[in-house]
Amino acid sequence: MRTVFEWEQPLVELEEKIQELRNCIYDQEVDFSEELTELERKADKLRKSIYERLTPWQRVRMARHPDRPTTLDYIELVFDDFIELHGDRTFGDDKAVVGGIAIFDQEPVTVIGPQKGKDTKENIARNFGLPHPEGYRKALRLMKQAEHFRRPIITLIDVVGAYPGIEAEQRGQGLVIAECIEQMSFLKVPIICVITGEGGSGGALAIGVGDRILMLEHAWYSVISPEMCANILWKDVERASEAAELLKLTPTDLLKFEIIDDIITEPLGGAHRDYEGIGRQVKAFLRRYLSEIRKISVDQLVEQRLKRFRKIGQFQEKQLVEPKHVKLNSEVDDESGGNNE
Amino acid sequence: MLSVFRSKPKFATVRPKAAKSINGKSRDLSDNLWTRCENCSALIYNKELSKNMYVCHKCGFHFRISAVQRLKYVVDEDSFRSVKPLVSKNPLNFPEYPEKIVQCQADTKLDDAILIGEARINGNAAVVGIIDFSFIGGSMGSVVGEQITRGFERGVVRNLPVIIISGGGGGARMQEGIFSLMQMAKTAQAVGKFRQSGLLYISVLTHPTMGGIYASFASLGDIILAEPQALIGFAGPRIVSETTRQKLPKDFQTSEYALQNGMIDTIVTRVEMKDLLGKLLSFHL
Numbered sequence: 001m002r003t004v005f006e007w008e009q010p011l012v013e014l015e016e017k018i019q020e021l022r023n024c025i026y027d028q029e030v031d032f033s034e035e036l037t038e039l040e041r042k043a044d045k046l047r048k049s050i051y052e053r054l055t056p057w058q059r060v061r062m063a064r065h066p067d068r069p070t071t072l073d074y075i076e077l078v079f080d081d082f083i084e085l086h087g088d089r090t091f092g093d094d095k096a097v098v099g100g101i102a103i104f105d106q107e108p109v110t111v112i113g114p115q116k117g118k119d120t121k122e123n124i125a126r127n128f129g130l131p132h133p134e135g136y137r138k139a140l141r142l143m144k145q146a147e148h149f150r151r152p153i154i155t156l157i158d159v160v161g162a163y164p165g166i167e168a169e170q171r172g173q174g175l176v177i178a179e180c181i182e183q184m185s186f187l188k189v190p191i192i193c194v195i196t197g198e199g200g201s202g203g204a205l206a207i208g209v210g211d212r213i214l215m216l217e218h219a220w221y222s223v224i225s226p227e228m229c230a231n232i233l234w235k236d237v238e239r240a241s242e243a244a245e246l247l248k249l250t251p252t253d254l255l256k257f258e259i260i261d262d263i264i265t266e267p268l269g270g271a272h273r274d275y276e277g278i279g280r281q282v283k284a285f286l287r288r289y290l291s292e293i294r295k296i297s298v299d300q301l302v303e304q305r306l307k308r309f310r311k312i313g314q315f316q317e318k319q320l321v322e323p324k325h326v327k328l329n330s331e332v333d334d335e336s337g338g339n340n341e
Numbered sequence: 342m343l344s345v346f347r348s349k350p351k352f353a354t355v356r357p358k359a360a361k362s363i364n365g366k367s368r369d370l371s372d373n374l375w376t377r378c379e380n381c382s383a384l385i386y387n388k389e390l391s392k393n394m395y396v397c398h399k400c401g402f403h404f405r406i407s408a409v410q411r412l413k414y415v416v417d418e419d420s421f422r423s424v425k426p427l428v429s430k431n432p433l434n435f436p437e438y439p440e441k442i443v444q445c446q447a448d449t450k451l452d453d454a455i456l457i458g459e460a461r462i463n464g465n466a467a468v469v470g471i472i473d474f475s476f477i478g479g480s481m482g483s484v485v486g487e488q489i490t491r492g493f494e495r496g497v498v499r500n501l502p503v504i505i506i507s508g509g510g511g512g513a514r515m516q517e518g519i520f521s522l523m524q525m526a527k528t529a530q531a532v533g534k535f536r537q538s539g540l541l542y543i544s545v546l547t548h549p550t551m552g553g554i555y556a557s558f559a560s561l562g563d564i565i566l567a568e569p570q571a572l573i574g575f576a577g578p579r580i581v582s583e584t585t586r587q588k589l590p591k592d593f594q595t596s597e598y599a600l601q602n603g604m605i606d607t608i609v610t611r612v613e614m615k616d617l618l619g620k621l622l623s624f625h626l
């Protein structure tokens with residue numbers, strides 16, 4: 001059964017009407033073609049007006065659409081000859097993360113991403129795409145393998161967050177995320193990160209440090225999920241839509257903030273409506289950005305990658321009230337003394 | 342010994358009440374001379390509590406202290422030189438965030454949730470940063486991220502080891518959204534660059550070190566120390582119990598649990614911290 005969002009309802013009704021009319025034409029050989037064209041024109045217009053004006057919260061829900069392509073779908077759509085590689089060589093194989101080697105434009109690349117399920121059974125097997133530390137360790141192992149064999153890394157990110165479980169904490173969830181972030185930053189191979197659905201906090205950033213960071217049109221990326229934010233602010237998860245507005249988590253916001261480099265537009269109505277279409281889009285963007293960064297020497301690439309993150313942050317120097325009273329024979333060159341008078 | 346304290350979710354314990362009692366304004370005691378231990382309920386003479394670095398002499402409970410207080414316990418007298426102060430902006434135009442900052446600045450006398458500069462510890466020079474929980478839960482926004490990063494850069498330039506003492510509730514500064522998240526990458530990279538210089542980084546975890554702070558620079562120390570009974574982890578205990586619907590182990594996410602699971606090097610009491618830090622620094626000259 002198809003999931004239909006409330007804001008899609010008028011469109012769905014119109015589409016049903018068009019279908020009815022089509023059936024009518026087929027059955028009765030009456031000429032409704034003019035009405036049909038008119039209705040289709042109306043549907044197109046409606047589609048555009050609905051999907052171009054989605055609220056941040058609607059986008060979050062689009063990103064979570066049960067039919068949305070998963071990491072393995074993208075691997076199938078975008079790459080050839082994928083060979084999945086398992087395990088972290090320490091503890092186990094986390095099925096919430098998939099990774100391996102594939103061919104992209106005749107060249108081998110390493111592809112890694114969290115993997116959600118499409119139904120309950122699959123979701124249980126995949127732990128709803130919520131990785132344990134061994135999942136991140138697997139990702140890191142595969143990234144280092146890629147560096148060793150000098151193949152580019154492509155991460156496909158769709159994860160609400162790292163799994164908040166007892167064993168996950170016991171095995172060092174926070175520590176392994178930190179290690180992933182640090183080590184990914186210095187890898188001497190081109191890295192492209194694509195946020196395909198949900199970009200939930202540290203669990204996403206752990207595989208999100210790249211030379212180019214792209215985001216699908218109906219994806220979100222934030223330090224906290226709208227529900228958790230609403231829970232903290234108002235103790236009310238029902239107000240997640242308001243929190244989604246405040247968090248500025250849409251690709252448009254993040255492009256403006258220079259956190260991401262580009263937005264991959266989705267087929268009208270979302271990626272789930274046209275797998276082939278979104279596959280072609282992702283492929284075209286990857287091709288463009290991969291060829292762009294392949295031209296840069298790896299040392300330069302790492303330097304630029306570090307610079308990119310180094311400059312993120314919004315702050316200002318504190319205006320000191322009495323600048324004449326500060327400084328003086330201190331050891332610290334730029335000491336001001338104004339920190340805690 | 343600390344079972345009463347342990348059995349409760351840690352987030353609900355200390356906070357404003359504790360802050361008040363530290364200031365000697367304990368509610369049920371009118372003479373302001375005594376503080377009741379939050380763990381063992383012992384009445385402690387305030388002067389004695391202060392002399393013992395806000396550690397209960399009876400049960401060893403570590404009270405929450407401010408960054409300024411902690412600085413006194415860790416560095417040599419008059420040796421601290423603060424770095425250039427930075428103040429936060431409001432990148433998302435998050436409602437009431439600037440007001441919150443101003444309020445916290447007034448309450449803590451800090452510019453943001455970190456106090457950082459150069460100091461000496463038993464004569465050994467180092468860059469020392471301390472996160473203050475009472476400034477929006479000691480969360481990491483742009484200012485904390487930038488100051489930590491500059492701290493590591495200063496360490497490289499000045500050939501100094503770095504000590505960061507963490508203690509921030511949720512880790513992320515929600516009001517700065519994606520900018521807060523990106524500080525995790527920025528600080529982790531600063532540690533990575535610092536590492537290449539061959540200098541020592543000691544990370545000290547105090548109650549509580551969670552979320553984005555734990556999942557970035559705080560986990561990346563060459564040596565990781567922790568105060569006893571500190572809450573250390575990625576996801577908060579409430580989220581873990583709500584998600585898993587399992588009963589949490591008694592000592593879940595404590596320093597002792599982290600030590601047992603191999604996540605930290607050792608546990609050090611507040612009273613012994615300075616001497617150990619000094620010794621470690623002297624081993625890495």
Ligand SMILES: [Zn+2]
Nearest residue numbers: 378381397400
């Ligand atoms: Zn006590």
